Amino acid sequence: MREIQFRDAVKEAMSEEMRRDETIFLMGEEVAEYNGAYKASQGMLDEFGPKRVIDTPIAELGFAGIGVGAAINGCRPIIEFMTFNFSLVAIDQIINSAAKIMAMSAGQYSCPIVFRGPTGNAGQLGAQHSQNFENWFANTPGLKVVVPSSPYECKGLLKASIRDNDPVIFMESEQMYGDKGMIPDGEYILPIGKANIIQEGKDVTIVSFGKMIPRVVLPAIEQLAKDGISVELIDLRTVRPIDYQTVVDSVKKTNRCVVVEEAWPLAAISSEITYHLQRYAFDHLDAPVIRVNNMDIPLHYAPTLIEATLPNVARTIDAVKKVLYKK
Helix, strand or coil: CEEEEHHHHHHHHHHHHHHHCCCEEEEECCCCCCCCCCCCCCCHHHHHCCCCEEECCCCHHHHHHHHHHHHHCCCEEEEECCCHHHHHHHHHHHHHHHCCHHHHCCCCCCCCCEEEEECCCCCCCCHHHCCCCHHHHHCCCCCEEECCCCHHHHHHHHHHHHHCCCCEEEEECHHHCCCEEEECCCCCCCCCCCCEEEECCCCEEEEECCCHHHHHHHHHHHHHHHCCCCEEEEECCEEECCCHHHHHHHHHHHCCEEEECCCCCCCCHHHHHHHHHHHHCHHHCCCCCEEECCCCCCCCCCHHHHHHHCCCHHHHHHHHHHHCCCC
């Protein structure tokens, strides 16, 4: 085992796969000469050259379209968005081309492409640079959506995503690129569509994914443990497909559930989890499922308003105590 930064997990996953498969290339803004906006492709231009690590103009619709065309014709592109807020410029290529080509061609064409980059709030960057679109993309048949919560998860899931024959949305966190974690020395791949039970518990299940786990849920669990509350924590890893069975089995054991998600509440992933639990674990629930989401407003710039808007440790602890009917 060795310690690694999140950004290096991204780079190692891409580099290992590019050494293995010459059809893989990386394309995006500042990925080559600048070594990546977040240094997640540092050194890759020197190793793979300008034909496989390609700087683009500020034209997401254009280079996303190039990637989709290349994927349909036998390549495996990795398209980096400097932030997934900018994917809105390219959303026609993602939704109407990449996600649908398999169905619309009656299986004649696949589109093995990865769209990756940071998602969600990264501090005082304003409303247009702080949005979560995991649930938007997860709503689209034909796409897979992956949101890693640690360097270990990132490397294993990104390698799986690059090898997948379907288009994958791989959503990182700008705030996590400097996070450190342990990974195995050798190659490993984590399965898409299989949740991870980070820790077992008996009193309540918390379901979450991505940045919320290290930034909000784990600190909340640490405080709850001091009050004698045992939490079972499930990291979804992927929000399309969702591993419903792991969640349902956990709630059948704990009888209570809190879902923590950095996203607006309407039609969120937490809404889908809540529906599924009332449909398939209703008789096992001893309390209504509680969701901890963003407030239903654009994210403001002021740090005090950011704290009030986003899921946080205090709101998570309060939700857990409510489902346990504790003050």
